[in-house]
Amino acid sequence: MTPSTTKHAAGERGTARTPPRHAASRRVIRLVPRQEVTSTAYQRLRDLIVAGRLAAGAPLIETELSARLEVSRTPVRAALQRLQQEGFVTASRAGTMLRAAVAPLTAADMREVFLMVGALESAAARMAAGLEPAAREALAAEMAKLADELHAASSSRPPDILRAHELHVRFHRVCTAAGAGPRLLAELDVLQPQAERYERVYASAVVHAFDEASREHAAIVEALCAGDGDAAERAVQRNWRGSAERYRQVVTILGERGNW
Amino acid sequence: MTPSTTKHAAGERGTARTPPRHAASRRVIRLVPRQEVTSTAYQRLRDLIVAGRLAAGAPLIETELSARLEVSRTPVRAALQRLQQEGFVTASRAGTMLRAAVAPLTAADMREVFLMVGALESAAARMAAGLEPAAREALAAEMAKLADELHAASSSRPPDILRAHELHVRFHRVCTAAGAGPRLLAELDVLQPQAERYERVYASAVVHAFDEASREHAAIVEALCAGDGDAAERAVQRNWRGSAERYRQVVTILGERGNW
DNA sequence: GTATCTAAAATTGCACGCAATTTGGTATAC
DNA sequence: GTATACCAAATTGCGTGCAATTTTAGATAC
Known part of the structure; x- marks a missing residue:
């Protein structure tokens, strides 16, 4: 039932792990409030596509967008999936994977x-x-x-x-x-x-x-x-x-x- | 709601920990092929909603669905977001979070x-x-x-x-x-x-x-x-x-x- | 030069951990 | 009895690791 470790009582465990790329690694203060990260990633990508700054047909690589927007892949993935279903982005099948690209203008x-x-x-x-x-x-x-x-x-x-x-x-x-x-x-x-x-x-x-x-x-x-x-x-x-x-x-x- | 159904043997941190002895000898084989997990989760949820097995208005908890469908939260999240945008699921704002529920019939x-x-x-x-x-x-x-x-x-x-x-x-x-x-x-x-x-x-x-x-x-x-x-x-x-x-x-x- | 095989890099799909926040319940004060 | 403070459980948002697969580059044979 209950997870093995209680989340609040555990507190700081000094596990030295790889520092997060985006945030200043001192304190984990959220620069951007929760729930805004995904929606702003969506908004920004959509605006870039509508404005033509992301050219029609251009491939959309998750890690690249993630670096450019300075968020992790998770919100980028969510934004891409939404944009795809809306029609701004097309997903072509490459083997079993899906490759995203800006929807062409035809x-x-x-x-x-x-x-x-x-x-x-x-x-x-x-x-x-x-x-x-x-x-x-x-x-x-x-x-x-x-x-x-x-x-x-x-x-x-x-x-x-x-x-x-x-x-x-x-x-x-x-x-x-x-x-x-x-x-x-x-x-x-x-x-x-x-x-x-x-x-x-x-x-x-x-x-x-x-x-x-x-x-x-x-x-x-x-x-x-x-x-x-x-x-x-x-x-x-x-x-x-x-x-x-x-x-x-x-x-x-x-x-x-x-x-x- | 036990989260470890042992189907996926990933996740162990590389530090000296419990040796994954049962998985040591043989490679972990995907029971379900890549890319099928998310789409089948979507299909199953959608069918449950359309057939009325998931009643209108019922709350959709990610961890619960994850346990019931025997996949992790990631594909469940993707399926829920898609269903929401399509209208099968509504998302009500609870503070800064979004709570999903089967779209009511009005x-x-x-x-x-x-x-x-x-x-x-x-x-x-x-x-x-x-x-x-x-x-x-x-x-x-x-x-x-x-x-x-x-x-x-x-x-x-x-x-x-x-x-x-x-x-x-x-x-x-x-x-x-x-x-x-x-x-x-x-x-x-x-x-x-x-x-x-x-x-x-x-x-x-x-x-x-x-x-x-x-x-x-x-x-x-x-x-x-x-x-x-x-x-x-x-x-x-x-x-x-x-x-x-x-x-x-x-x-x-x-x-x-x-x-x- | 072209074709084929192989190793490395790149990319995606998924699982999971952790923190932030909400929710529910209980004890306490009044 | 009701309202309030508070703590624990529940839930979501996001970051990240890892494996599977695809793509690319390089080497080799012809």
Whole structure:
């Protein structure tokens, strides 16, 4: 039943063992609080991938990441497994082992990601259209405002890509958060950054299409304002299908990344 | 809860200690091949949850599962983290730690799961409707056959619930696999068993609704056969919305599980 | 030069120890 | 009887050792 050694009464046993690499070996004070190590490792890796600093297709070696992030392999492993299941990382089988790599950017994968985001977000928009009229109109007003700012940012000279992108993300997120429950929201929080990987790489080549996106956004707001769930669903679907098509053209021209 | 089940003879510090005499002569052979330990732990836990053998809301203690599955905590942890991210397990924060429990079955969660499955599967059906006519018609024929068998199984006396359920799963899976890419397929492979949790618990009370489901299935096959993507998408959506409504009534009558 | 075999390095999968923290129970004060 | 202080058990987070396996490098034969 009880382990052979009681943990608290034992105290210090002066076993001279190899000093830990990361911490100053004097006292075992946690520099980073418990439970933060794994989550920050996840966050950092994910940001590196989304931002493109970790190139598509790059191999992800546990010990190397462990050294670079200055944590042990355990949180790195946990982060990699999560990223893999979310789709940011692919695991290729090498014999019986699994080798992790940054997920490549391919036209087929992009098509699928945009398809999934469109399907889920349009379902959320349909729910949002079923809100009380007051809440619904407030939501439509906020989205209209974001759409205007987005239009302004993208039609300025030179276009403010970063700001436009952030506004674009917020436009969709506001609508989603209003209609979706926690699970759908979590799923979109994982999928949207993966769409963002494609957007970041190819956004500069798609700036000309902002007009079309702008019209699609207006249709979404209008349907929401009217409380028409079917129309909202279709409008969001059209928007993502349009995006997918716009990016597809660019990806096929500029080539795929990390698929080799 | 004795942690040393002697199966793995690792761990002795190299210092002069108790000689591992029983292991000295022969090499320690892995009883279970590498990489299988974690995945089988995941599979077994997931099956236990879906089948209801691990009740909704039950706490999941790493050391206890580790002893029961006869593996160390490491693969159990990996399996739990994956199950949590997939939604089979919830993690409640206790101070700075995370305590895992089997995800409860609630009306709100069911609504969301069915919504997501409907959104994703209808998107896959739309793709499937865009296949070559030959492949499309073969798919429609197979689905029609499954739908017939399903109807037979559910209208026999007594209704063969298990077989009907398996046919139902296969009906949807065939359609999905034909139209979806690997990501969408993987996502549905995670979400469908979660819908199955509700179906298993409440299926006996919903048998009377098989007629309605049967008509909905026929509509899906018809749309696919005609190659009408829009109609296929709508038909799948109607089917899942109908299912959600049928189960919602039962859940609210019979009560929620594990939500306390 | 190419192919094949072999030894070493690299990498992953798993087990386990330890510390930090929470939880539960018991004694004590009021 | 209830509230509080406190100690022990339980539980999780993280680091690390070790073996299995893969990959790489080097040597040798052809």
